[in-house]
Amino acid sequence: MNKYEAEFSNLVRAFRKRHMGKGPSKIVTTFCKNWAICEMEGNLSPVEKFIAAADEGKQMLRAARTEMVKEMYRKNRPVEMEEFLGANFVELFVDINIDKDFGLSVFVFDQNIEEKFSKLL
Numbered sequence: 001m002n003k004y005e006a007e008f009s010n011l012v013r014a015f016r017k018r019h020m021g022k023g024p025s026k027i028v029t030t031f032c033k034n035w036a037i038c039e040m041e042g043n044l045s046p047v048e049k050f051i052a053a054a055d056e057g058k059q060m061l062r063a064a065r066t067e068m069v070k071e072m073y074r075k076n077r078p079v080e081m082e083e084f085l086g087a088n089f090v091e092l093f094v095d096i097n098i099d100k101d102f103g104l105s106v107f108v109f110d111q112n113i114e115e116k117f118s119k120l121l
Contacts, residue, residue, distance in 0.1 A: 004117040005029040005036075011081050012038055012105070019072050021045075024103065031114040034087075036107040043096060043103045058098045066094045069105070078107075087111040 009027035017023035025042025043065075044052065051057040073092045082089055087109040096103035 002117070004120065005031055007084065008036055008081065009038065011078075011084060012040075015076075015078055015080065016069075019076055020069075031117055033114050034090075034109050034112050036081075036085075036109070036113060038105045038107070040103040040105065042101060044098070044101050049101075052098045062096055062098050065096055065103075069094045081107070082109075085109060085111075085113050086116070087113055 006029070008031075009029045012027055012029070013023035015023075022043075022045050024040035026040065028039045030037045030039075044061075048061055048065075051061050070092050073089070078089050088111075089107065090110055091108040093106040093108070094103070
């Protein structure tokens with residue numbers, strides 16, 4: 001992870017903390033074409049871990065978390081990320097493994113950020 005990807009990880013953590021009350025404990029970002037792929041550990045709050053103890057709780061929590069995170073970005077445009085990358089946010093794909101507390105978010109932008117930031121290294 002280069003310094004630009006590390007800074008993007010910090011922006012994601014701050015955004016989630018501001019809008020959800022808690023951000024992931026660890027984020028590793030990789031720029032690939034017009035995607036910023038974020039692998040995240042330590043996403044769940046203590047209450048969410050309690051809910052996940054039941055099988056039906058896991059299913060409900062996974063569905064709620066993935067949809068809520070996508071909706072959060074639709075309602076609150078990630079302006080800081082756009083300004084940092086100099087690219088417009090287009091879409092977000094999200095999934096989480098509740099048992100492992102491991103999530104994946106793929107941010108789609110309107111420019112090839114991999115090419116843009118590899119030239120700056």
